[in-house]
Structure formats: structure tokens, C-alpha cells
Amino acid sequence: MRKKLVSLVRYAKPYESVRKAVFNCNGFSRLSPGDRVFIKPNIVFWNKNCSFPKWGVITTSRVIEDIVILLKEYGVEDITIGEGIVADPDDTETPDHAFKTLGYQTLNKRYGVKYINILKRPFKKVELGDGISLKFNEDILESDFLVDVPVLKSHNQTVVSLGIKNLKGAIDISSRKKCHSADPLQDLHFHVARLADPMPPGLTIIDGIYSLERGPGIDGQMRRTNLLVASGDILSADMVGTKILGHDPAEVGHLVRAAARAGRPVDLSDLGVVGEKIEDVASYHQYNFTYTSGESGEMPRALARQGLQGLFYRKFDHTMCTYCSRLNGVILTALRQAWQGEPWDNIEVLTGKAMEPSPGMGATVLIGQCMYRKNKDHPNIQKLFAAKRCPPDPHDIVTAFNKSGIALDSTLFEQIDKLPEFFMTRYQDDPDFDETFFRIT
Numbered sequence: 001m002r003k004k005l006v007s008l009v010r011y012a013k014p015y016e017s018v019r020k021a022v023f024n025c026n027g028f029s030r031l032s033p034g035d036r037v038f039i040k041p042n043i044v045f046w047n048k049n050c051s052f053p054k055w056g057v058i059t060t061s062r063v064i065e066d067i068v069i070l071l072k073e074y075g076v077e078d079i080t081i082g083e084g085i086v087a088d089p090d091d092t093e094t095p096d097h098a099f100k101t102l103g104y105q106t107l108n109k110r111y112g113v114k115y116i117n118i119l120k121r122p123f124k125k126v127e128l129g130d131g132i133s134l135k136f137n138e139d140i141l142e143s144d145f146l147v148d149v150p151v152l153k154s155h156n157q158t159v160v161s162l163g164i165k166n167l168k169g170a171i172d173i174s175s176r177k178k179c180h181s182a183d184p185l186q187d188l189h190f191h192v193a194r195l196a197d198p199m200p201p202g203l204t205i206i207d208g209i210y211s212l213e214r215g216p217g218i219d220g221q222m223r224r225t226n227l228l229v230a231s232g233d234i235l236s237a238d239m240v241g242t243k244i245l246g247h248d249p250a251e252v253g254h255l256v257r258a259a260a261r262a263g264r265p266v267d268l269s270d271l272g273v274v275g276e277k278i279e280d281v282a283s284y285h286q287y288n289f290t291y292t293s294g295e296s297g298e299m300p301r302a303l304a305r306q307g308l309q310g311l312f313y314r315k316f317d318h319t320m321c322t323y324c325s326r327l328n329g330v331i332l333t334a335l336r337q338a339w340q341g342e343p344w345d346n347i348e349v350l351t352g353k354a355m356e357p358s359p360g361m362g363a364t365v366l367i368g369q370c371m372y373r374k375n376k377d378h379p380n381i382q383k384l385f386a387a388k389r390c391p392p393d394p395h396d397i398v399t400a401f402n403k404s405g406i407a408l409d410s411t412l413f414e415q416i417d418k419l420p421e422f423f424m425t426r427y428q429d430d431p432d433f434d435e436t437f438f439r440i441t
């Protein structure tokens, strides 16, 4: 059997490194000059109100421009970059700001590349088998060739977020929420495993100039890694990317399911890796956050170390979708600030779609509409306080905690758009973290 080619290249120079990665795996073998090409970067987060660290979080503009140049040299004229940036679908300013800042406007002027906000474009319902369907952006479905450009990152819910997971940005908001299903048989991994099924033929280039530990967002640990992985086969690229991040594809639910559907092994035995050896470049990227538990509480280790007691902040699960996740970190920071050294009255905090209240708690705080609908009448709840909307309103969160007996300062939530700047301080004096990778000059 012919092995699926994956190239693994050390990033050294603009253009040349991407070119080497693409041609070492015959990445354009299914591309014709007349094709409509869709480029899908990963812009999982954006904030127009302050600077924030992008390394390992967002696809570099350096790699995007190099891909565009290669496509143009190949004779391709019709190129579209598309992303559905996580934001309020009615907020067009944030995606506009992202595309402009990342230099996509310059790519338009220089090479005639179009760029689109997927959330403002039509979607088409696609049946994915076993009774599930998701709505995909029509532009990507109708293109002839997809260049999928994820970032080399670990992910706190899916272990890794690479080529297949990057396609979650090509579905509409309700489909994204649906992926975080509470059904244990049709869970997040089950849905993610099928995201590549309706895609046109293409090429996956994993941008590993920077990589991310405990991704997918800006609170993860960023690293300068200088690697590129490319393959005409998305699953093969993802399996190699997973090994580079120090994980076994056999432990990544969506890769196991995608491989089973394709009748393929997950041990890389049907791959041929060209270039660097995986074992020479792999480094372990932790994906998970550690929580501690005991009689006096359950919470992230950082909170337990600080000495917080009487708080049972249950560890997030697969069912919590991005819009609740974004607030989770802010709530935890606010709790650390609220701690005055006196144990709280066993306050349990529940998130996502599946958690159930424990007996014996002093009060229960439910975050989001899913939790409220599921548990509002639960007999284990003594005192109920909830942020009932989807996504939860920060003001409602503060009110719910205050009523439960934990005095949260609302300032943090009021300044939520300025918080990302705090994470910049971790990298500001390190020359490895170069902002120019996210500009087109």
C-alpha cells in the first residue's frame, strides 16, 4: 500500500520553508490553476480593544502570505481566505479589525485575494451520518481546493487542535454549540471527527512557527517551535502534529474516530514522513488544567494553592462551548481576588450541559442557560443562583455569586475587553515572540 506523505520541515525562512513543506509532500498534486481555492486560517480569538499575544493561538500571516505566493506562482487566480472568528455574529467590527491587522487587506491589494467573514455568509446543512447534521459555510463547500492552516496547539477539551478541529470555524454558531453535545455517545470528539468529511480535496499546513500548551486560547503557554507540517491528507497531518505535541493519536478521541471511519490505523504505520524525524522535534505540550479536590473544595490547582476553601468549582467538561469557556477564566480570576481567607459556605459552581448538583452544598451557582434549564428544579439544590442566558451575561454572573455569598468584584467583568493585554506581559521581553509574524509588510 502506498504511504500517505507528510512533510515535516524546520521553519527557517519566509517563502522557502513553506515551499519546501508543500512540495516535499506533493501538496499541490490535486490542484489545478483554474481551481477556486479556499484558505482556512485559525483565528480562534480576536480583540480589537487592546494588544494580546497571538503566538501559537492564531495562524501567522507570514505562512498565509507564503501560501498565497505559492498558489499564485502555480497559476491560481481565485483565492479566498475565510474565517468565522469567535464573536457575536452581529459584530462585524471585530472580524474587520482582525483581517485588517493581520494584513489580509494588503493580500487583497497585492495578490487579489478575497477575504470573508464566514459568519456573514450563507450556510448549508450537511448530513454527516448517524442522524447528525451541521451547517457549513457554502464558500468552503463550493471551493475546489482547501488549504487548511491550523496552528500547532494542544487543546484543553480535544487534546489537540489541528487540521480537522480547525474546520469547526467553518460551521455556524448553533452547530458549534451542537458539537459540545451532552450525549456521551455523540460527544465533542464524535462531531469533530466528521468535520472534514464534506470538504473538497486539499492540503493541510500546520503552522508550528509557534506552538501552544494548554490551548486553544491566549491563557495557554506559548512556545517558539519553528516547525511546519504539511500533507494532502488532513488526518495524516494531524497524527504527525499530535506526535510532535507529545501525544499519541490513539488517545485523541476525534482522531481515533476519524481513522476508524477511514479504515486506517492510528499508529502512523501508513504514513511516510519526509524531512525531519518526529522524535527529533517532538516536545510534550500539556493540554489539561489540573484540578484538586477534597473535603474543603474542588478547584484549579492555582486556587487551591492560594488556600481557597468552601468552593466546589467543578472541572469543565467537553460540553462547555467556547462562549461559556471565555468567561470561565475570568470567573476563576475574580474568585481568587474575592478570597478573604474565610471559607465560603460550600458553594458549588456548575458549567456546561451535563453536570449535576451534589447533595450537601450550601448553595449552587449555575453558569449559562444549559445548566439552568437542566438543574433549576434539582432536588439536591438548597439555594440556587444562576446566570441564565446563553452565553451568560457577565452582570448576571457577578449577581449570582454575590447572592451566593461570594463577593465578586464586577470591575474585572466590566474590563473584560482589556484583560487580554495582561497576558502580553509574559512575552514582552522575549525576542522569540515577534509580532511581525502577524503582519504583512
Ligand code: SF4
Residues within 6 Å of the ligand: 177, 319, 320, 321, 322, 323, 324, 352, 353, 367, 368, 369, 370, 371, 389, 390, 391, 392
Ligand atoms: S449556555 Fe454555555 S454551554 Fe450552553 S450553549 Fe450557551 S455557551 Fe454553550
